[in-house]
Amino acid sequence: MDIRSLIRKIPDYPSPGITYYDVTSLLRNGAGFRALIDALAARYASRDIRKFACMEWRGFVIGAALANALGAGFVPVRRLGKLPGETISREHEFGHSSEPIEMGVDAIAPGERVVLVDDMLATGAVAEAAVTLIKELGGKVEECCFGPAPPSLGARKRLEKRGINVFTLWAD
Numbered sequence: 001m002d003i004r005s006l007i008r009k010i011p012d013y014p015s016p017g018i019t020y021y022d023v024t025s026l027l028r029n030g031a032g033f034r035a036l037i038d039a040l041a042a043r044y045a046s047r048d049i050r051k052f053a054c055m056e057w058r059g060f061v062i063g064a065a066l067a068n069a070l071g072a073g074f075v076p077v078r079r080l081g082k083l084p085g086e087t088i089s090r091e092h093e094f095g096h097s098s099e100p101i102e103m104g105v106d107a108i109a110p111g112e113r114v115v116l117v118d119d120m121l122a123t124g125a126v127a128e129a130a131v132t133l134i135k136e137l138g139g140k141v142e143e144c145c146f147g148p149a150p151p152s153l154g155a156r157k158r159l160e161k162r163g164i165n166v167f168t169l170w171a172d
Contacts, residue, residue, distance in 0.1 A: 001031060001032060003026055003032050003036050003039075003169070004169070004170055006025055006026040006029050007021050007022065007023055007025060007026050007147065007148065008021075008022040008024075008025040009021060009022070019150065021119075021120050021147065021148045023058050023062075023119040023120065023147055026147075027058075027062075033065075036147075036169075037062070037065045037066055038069075039169075040062075041069040041070055043145075043167070044070060044115060047113065047142060048113055049070060049072050049113050049115050049142060050072055050073060050109075050112040051067075051072055051074070051075050051107070051108055051112055051114045051115075051139070052064075052066055052072055052074055052114070052116075053076075053077055053103070053108070053114050053115070053116045053133075053139075054074060054075065054076060054077060054116075054117045055077050055116075055119075055126060055127075055130065056076065056077065056078050056082075058118070058119035059117050059118035059119055060074075062117055062118075062147075063117035066117065075103060075104070075107040075108060075114070076104075077101055077102070077103050077116075077130045077133070078102060079099065079100070079102070080100040080101065080102050081102075083103070083104055085104055085105075085106075086104070086105045086106075087102040087104055087105060088103060088133055088136060088137070089101060089102040089103075089133075090102075090129040090132050090133055091129065092125040092126050092128065093125045101126060101130060101133070102133075103130070103134075103137070107137065108134055108137040108138065108139040109138065109139075110137070110139075111138060111139075111140060112138075112139050112140065113139075113140050113142050114134050114139040114140065114141055114142060115141075115143050115144070115145050116130050116131060116143075116144040116145065117144075117145050118145075119147050120146055120147045120148050120149065120150075121146035121148070121149040121150075121156065121159075121168055122150070122155060123154075123158070124154075124155030124156070124158040124159050127144050127146075127155070127159060127164075128158065128159060128162065131144065131162075131164055141164065141165075142165065143165040143166070143167050144159060144164055144165065144167070145168075146166070146168045146169070147168065148168065148169065149166075149168040149170075156168070
């Protein structure tokens with residue numbers, strides 16, 4: 001199944017010249033969603049991944065299903081003030097400003113192998129901040145996993161310059 005065909009492209013959203021990849025059209029297709037999770041589970045099945053750290057909200061859906069398929073833990077990464085208990089946070093650039101994200105301080109144990117999951121790779125700023133949080137907790141970031149990655153935004157190069165392995169289902 002070509003799951004790429006199930007992702008709706010919305011031109012000029014959120015601003016002119018940008019194409020938004022709407023993964024919700026894939027998520028609502030049962031066979032397509034299963035094919036996505038099966039493909040990702042096959043990729044990570046032999047890697048002893050202990051946690052899937054996932055960006056809200058579409059990353060939650062994909063990452064939780066993937067963590068469940070592999071018997072691993074799910075770690076939410078959210079905007080500041082959205083998680084209960086003690087957290088650590090990092091800011092990331094968001095247009096011309098910055099916006100903090102956070103993760104629970106007890107979410108990842110030192111040495112745990114972690115994959116960061118989100119629906120798509122845009123600028124890489126949020127992923128970069130999340131990787132910093134994982135490493136601060138002592139986690140070993142195996143890879144960052146995304147759906148599409150528009151090459152025009154340069155996110156893959158940004159992350160790879162920092163030594164972060166990046167996997168995308170495809171680049172447009």
